[in-house]
Amino acid sequence: MSSLSATIQNVFNEPGCGKNANKSEAERKKGCTKQLQPGGAAGGCAFDGAKIALQPITDVAHLVHGPIACEGNSWDNRGAASSSSNIWRTGFTTDINETDIVFGGEKRLYKAIKEIIDKYDPPAVFVYQTCVPAMTGDDINAVCKAASKKFGKPVIPVNAPGFVGPKNLGNKLAGEALLDYVIGTEEPDYTTPYDLNIIGEYNLSGELWQIKPLFDELGIRILSTISGDGKYREVAYSHRARAAMMVCSKAMINVARKMEERYGIPFFEGSFYGIEDSSDSLREIARMLVDRGAPDDLIGRTDVVIAREEAKAWAAIEPYKPRFKGKKVLLITGGVKSWSVVAALQEAGLELVGTSVKKSTKEDKERIKELMGQDVHMIEDMTPREMYKMLKDAQADIMLSGGRSQFIALKAGMPWLDINQERHHAYMGYVGMVALVRQIDKALYNPVWEQVRKPAPWDDPAENWQNKAIAQMDIEAAELAADPVRAEAARRARNICNCKVVDLGTIEDAIHDHGLTTVQGVKDHTSASGGCGTCSERVQGVLDAMLAMPAALAAE
Amino acid sequence: MVAITTSKKACAVNPLKMSQPIGGALAFMGLRGAMPLLHGSQGCTSFGLVLFVRHFKEAIPLQTTAMSEVATVLGGFENVEQAILNIHKRTKPEIIGICSTGVTETKGDDVEGYIKLVRQKHPELENFPIVYVSTPDFKDAFQDGWGKTVARMIEVLVEVPAHLARRDPQRVNVLPGCHMTPGDLDELRTMIEDFGLKPSFLPDLAGSLDGHIPDEFTPTTIGGIGVEEVASMGQAGWTIAIGEQMRRAAEALQAKTSVPYRLFNRLCGLGPNDAFIMFLAEISGRPVPVKYRRQRGQLVDAMLDGHFHIGGRKLAIGAEPDLLFDVSSMLQEMGAQIVVAITTTQSPVLGLVVTDDVLIGDLEDLEMLAKERGGDLLITHSHGRQAAERLQIPFFRMGLPMFDRLGAGHLVSVGYRGTRDLIFSISNLLIADAEEHHKPTPDTWRITNAELPDTRIGVEAA
Numbered sequence A: 001m002s003s004l005s006a007t008i009q010n011v012f013n014e015p016g017c018g019k020n021a022n023k024s025e026a027e028r029k030k031g032c033t034k035q036l037q038p039g040g041a042a043g044g045c046a047f048d049g050a051k052i053a054l055q056p057i058t059d060v061a062h063l064v065h066g067p068i069a070c071e072g073n074s075w076d077n078r079g080a081a082s083s084s085s086n087i088w089r090t091g092f093t094t095d096i097n098e099t100d101i102v103f104g105g106e107k108r109l110y111k112a113i114k115e116i117i118d119k120y121d122p123p124a125v126f127v128y129q130t131c132v133p134a135m136t137g138d139d140i141n142a143v144c145k146a147a148s149k150k151f152g153k154p155v156i157p158v159n160a161p162g163f164v165g166p167k168n169l170g171n172k173l174a175g176e177a178l179l180d181y182v183i184g185t186e187e188p189d190y191t192t193p194y195d196l197n198i199i200g201e202y203n204l205s206g207e208l209w210q211i212k213p214l215f216d217e218l219g220i221r222i223l224s225t226i227s228g229d230g231k232y233r234e235v236a237y238s239h240r241a242r243a244a245m246m247v248c249s250k251a252m253i254n255v256a257r258k259m260e261e262r263y264g265i266p267f268f269e270g271s272f273y274g275i276e277d278s279s280d281s282l283r284e285i286a287r288m289l290v291d292r293g294a295p296d297d298l299i300g301r302t303d304v305v306i307a308r309e310e311a312k313a314w315a316a317i318e319p320y321k322p323r324f325k326g327k328k329v330l331l332i333t334g335g336v337k338s339w340s341v342v343a344a345l346q347e348a349g350l351e352l353v354g355t356s357v358k359k360s361t362k363e364d365k366e367r368i369k370e371l372m373g374q375d376v377h378m379i380e381d382m383t384p385r386e387m388y389k390m391l392k393d394a395q396a397d398i399m400l401s402g403g404r405s406q407f408i409a410l411k412a413g414m415p416w417l418d419i420n421q422e423r424h425h426a427y428m429g430y431v432g433m434v435a436l437v438r439q440i441d442k443a444l445y446n447p448v449w450e451q452v453r454k455p456a457p458w459d460d461p462a463e464n465w466q467n468k469a470i471a472q473m474d475i476e477a478a479e480l481a482a483d484p485v486r487a488e489a490a491r492r493a494r495n496i497c498n499c500k501v502v503d504l505g506t507i508e509d510a511i512h513d514h515g516l517t518t519v520q521g522v523k524d525h526t527s528a529s530g531g532c533g534t535c536s537e538r539v540q541g542v543l544d545a546m547l548a549m550p551a552a553l554a555a556e
Numbered sequence B: 001m002v003a004i005t006t007s008k009k010a011c012a013v014n015p016l017k018m019s020q021p022i023g024g025a026l027a028f029m030g031l032r033g034a035m036p037l038l039h040g041s042q043g044c045t046s047f048g049l050v051l052f053v054r055h056f057k058e059a060i061p062l063q064t065t066a067m068s069e070v071a072t073v074l075g076g077f078e079n080v081e082q083a084i085l086n087i088h089k090r091t092k093p094e095i096i097g098i099c100s101t102g103v104t105e106t107k108g109d110d111v112e113g114y115i116k117l118v119r120q121k122h123p124e125l126e127n128f129p130i131v132y133v134s135t136p137d138f139k140d141a142f143q144d145g146w147g148k149t150v151a152r153m154i155e156v157l158v159e160v161p162a163h164l165a166r167r168d169p170q171r172v173n174v175l176p177g178c179h180m181t182p183g184d185l186d187e188l189r190t191m192i193e194d195f196g197l198k199p200s201f202l203p204d205l206a207g208s209l210d211g212h213i214p215d216e217f218t219p220t221t222i223g224g225i226g227v228e229e230v231a232s233m234g235q236a237g238w239t240i241a242i243g244e245q246m247r248r249a250a251e252a253l254q255a256k257t258s259v260p261y262r263l264f265n266r267l268c269g270l271g272p273n274d275a276f277i278m279f280l281a282e283i284s285g286r287p288v289p290v291k292y293r294r295q296r297g298q299l300v301d302a303m304l305d306g307h308f309h310i311g312g313r314k315l316a317i318g319a320e321p322d323l324l325f326d327v328s329s330m331l332q333e334m335g336a337q338i339v340v341a342i343t344t345t346q347s348p349v350l351g352l353v354v355t356d357d358v359l360i361g362d363l364e365d366l367e368m369l370a371k372e373r374g375g376d377l378l379i380t381h382s383h384g385r386q387a388a389e390r391l392q393i394p395f396f397r398m399g400l401p402m403f404d405r406l407g408a409g410h411l412v413s414v415g416y417r418g419t420r421d422l423i424f425s426i427s428n429l430l431i432a433d434a435e436e437h438h439k440p441t442p443d444t445w446r447i448t449n450a451e452l453p454d455t456r457i458g459v460e461a462a
């Protein structure tokens, strides 16, 4: 366990993470792990995150050491696509029982590895640790080492038992396993000056293949993707690439940064969601490869391809403009968190609501990303009734989101498009953006909405449940308005920090009683913004409002 | 004699089984205003949530005590307390149902003790309904978790009737196993009501997860049976239990309230429904409505039409014991041969399956044995899709999870009518398969060259 906690500390110290750089020493130690709220949380565990990150390596056997819950309830449920092997979709688990808990499960694990190698002969076996064997003290590192020696095959321990933290920590721990045991252990047959790694991309719905033809055309070779449609050997020799692109999410920043440190492979953070981001990324890749010694005509050739693809994409989107005129999109996204998607949707004539986006300029980019991030958080905390009211108030024509808001939207008769990780459509690159626009059009103009919104012939429209819910909320609001005492109580009861459940009143009192002036001060007194930290802006807002108040009023 | 064996493998490949706690959580979802809560790390809940969302295509209420690594060592009192308080405050449920997991069972958390303490510390929770059930992941399977949870609900929530004479002979309790879909429950309700009886289903997924548009927005379950109705189950004349997994719950109810029970271990097929209908007629004192006389005739007709396609089929089935026994028996009665039967956990009904051996194993076993024994009809849950692709035999999805087809909640197999429709669905699948893959060609019956006599003149035989 001690080595695992060291690894976790190490991951938290990630200097490549922008968020981290702004944190104090003590804060950094605590890591990005938000303190979970019992009875108010339902994210995936670290094991889940590790498996998401590595399972797209398609020719490897992924063996889960634990009780049936970890693998039995979840296997073969991801949308990553493979161009060849299917062994990654096979669910392998030791399914430990009471005896293994009492006497230890190491023997069973060793036998399980042997069975897999005998029957399936994969190039490597990845072994995932889970909570129960971690508690009983099964040493998977030792078992993997012994098995590797005995069977002459890489057997890689992935030490990310669920209870050490959330999914994103698991992503990083998976990256550490690759760095420790896989990357740099094999050599490619040959190299080229155009060898590129793509890190943190999982090939969901095969979206990598929306980009790959462009690379092929430019002669850029994807030496290795970590890990979408990956093969064990490709990951093992990925240290020979000339440059790397880290796909937007910070999931595997530790891999990108450490590969730069160890093997001198420079990387940049980019995205293939949206037209402009795709072009920026292609340009950056060309520039980096040329920097590392590729012939410099690559830059010119890339520009030609970009110009052609952009023109094609805009031309394909053009016909939708009149159809999208006046249509409003409510965009709440955890998956496609790209400013450039917003820009492209606006360009297609859609109006974005709910993220308080006007016409976005490049400077707004970071801000919009943040706003979208916050809304995700907000919506997770909403009751379904509030969510419905928000949809109504936004007067949106369609909602783009992931997760549990789906059923609220659909049951409220609102067109909805899935843009989370389990989506069935690929939205990457130029063709992907056009596909997204086409899907929106399909959803918006489907005649089914008119059908499902029709009330039953025996229903009184005023009495329908949606209207009743809204009416009830309006009554509550009116009652509040008429009753200043209750209104004040309601105002103060509004949650500011969702992780730690700290309401506005508590924060105002703390600011007032202790004369606080900084977010840090508020955190020290109330622990607000001490979780995931996204609410620190809101806390700042409260501070600003209080400080602006005349002293006499505030003293009341 | 059926040989019942357990797989000797160290590594389960392509699991058929799912864990106990989520079976328990699903049972709680059949209560009105419920919030199921898994006492364990957050990941276990997240996986369960995704599984049910993909199966039912509904928002699913499920919470976690979010045990961290440190909390698992120190014990989970604070997490249980906080979770209960938070849920109580934020979602205002009518009941909280708690299932333990592998993590908290390994440590040995005394959750019953915790709940007592929580009630002491927070008087507002003194009479708030909370049911706890122990369901470690490393033991038993999904249907066991369901069965145990229903039994616990009865032990905790049902009131001992003060006056035995106050029994309402028209009331019947129905305890359905987890192999009953919301559609099955609707069918059963109709049948029971047609005899003038008033059924109380525990749990009642038909009210909560049947895909209806809700009348209100709530974060807890919508529909389902109310706590007060469960409390009054001791006033019923009879209890009907469906599936062997419900015996424990039926016995608990009988022990507490002395309401007698009758257990139907199957409700798919002609014989089981004859028995069921006659039982309803008997306890209601009413004649069998014409409707069911007609439906029985339709089923008999469907069996005659379907036996041409189902007869002689070699069935390879993977399912939890009650579902396996129910469906395989019905097909066996129409001439199918059960060549492979794979299940998840021990059960007395396994001995009643008409086959040589039943294996407690996984989908790898199902696939390999189906290949070895020439299976030509595969029935299991959606995870069988990979095996079906490789085996190239017709595949009918039954059980949970069913994430890659629509209408999982409305697949009906009970009653004359449900059985009739199931026979049609399976037969049609077999007909389509025959048309697609087994059309005769000039080569279908060709004898290989080596077998043919050489009749050529003037050519030396090789």
Ligand code: SF4
Binding pocket: A045, A046, A047, A048, A066, A069, A070, A129, A130, A131, A132, A161, A162, A163, B040, B041, B042, B043, B044, B045, B047, B102, B103
């Ligand atoms: S939290 Fe632990 S026990 Fe639960 S699914 Fe994740 S690894 Fe398995």
